[in-house]
Amino acid sequence: MQNQQGQMHENMHTGSVPQQMNHGGHEVFDVHEVLTGTLGTLSQYMILRQYVKDQELMSILDRQYQFIQDEYNLLVECFKTGQDPSKRTESYNMTQDNDFIYGLTPTQPKKPMQSVSEITDECVSGLMLGAVKSAAGMKAMAACEITNPVVRRVLAATIPNCIEMAYELSIYQNKHHYYQVPQLAQQDMQQLLNAFSTAQGMPQMPNNQKLQ
Numbered sequence: 001m002q003n004q005q006g007q008m009h010e011n012m013h014t015g016s017v018p019q020q021m022n023h024g025g026h027e028v029f030d031v032h033e034v035l036t037g038t039l040g041t042l043s044q045y046m047i048l049r050q051y052v053k054d055q056e057l058m059s060i061l062d063r064q065y066q067f068i069q070d071e072y073n074l075l076v077e078c079f080k081t082g083q084d085p086s087k088r089t090e091s092y093n094m095t096q097d098n099d100f101i102y103g104l105t106p107t108q109p110k111k112p113m114q115s116v117s118e119i120t121d122e123c124v125s126g127l128m129l130g131a132v133k134s135a136a137g138m139k140a141m142a143a144c145e146i147t148n149p150v151v152r153r154v155l156a157a158t159i160p161n162c163i164e165m166a167y168e169l170s171i172y173q174n175k176h177h178y179y180q181v182p183q184l185a186q187q188d189m190q191q192l193l194n195a196f197s198t199a200q201g202m203p204q205m206p207n208n209q210k211l212q
Contacts, residue, residue, distance in 0.1 A: 027145055
């Protein structure tokens with residue numbers, strides 16, 4: 001029996017299962033949720049674009065939108081066919097450096113907006129960040145439920161991309177002081193950094209013995 005492409009799977013009640021139907025019940029529901037969530041992210045990006053003022057943020061939004069849309073198309077394709085999509089999955093690469101600025105500066109307390117005229121680049125980038133962080137968690141949970149090996153691989157490959165997009169947005173926010181990163185006191189941090197040591201060798205495992 002061949003693996004993946006052209007393979008016939010068995011259902012104990014109905015017999016052979018063709019490749020395009022090689023999906024479990026949990027898988028179908030979870031992939032539907034992922035795809036619906038992805039459509040929501042794309043719609044949100046499209047709506048938010050009109051409020052962007054900073055050209056760097058506009059570039060990030062457009063680049064992420066196109067990448068998310070391409071990933072969506074690949075997942076839809078392999079989900080429908082049960083086979084490898086027509087294109088390979090790719091890795092998202094951000095364009096800026098990854099230097100964070102640590103420390104807090106005073107800011108005004110946050111409060112709900114009263115008008116769309118109050119939408120700023122801080123608000124837009126925050127909503128984008130929330131969308132891709134949510135997608136990372138949703139996709140990770142769904143990937144653990146997928147039985148089709150191709151769909152599992154394609155979906156799993158998109159998770160690091162969500163993480164990279166979130167990182168890109170958090171760096172953008174940090175650079176503009178929208179997202180500030182506190183640090184612990186050096187003594188406290190040193191204690192936590194040294195709280196663990198690496199394992200050495202193989203432990204002695206207890207023998208399996210039947211209870212008397």
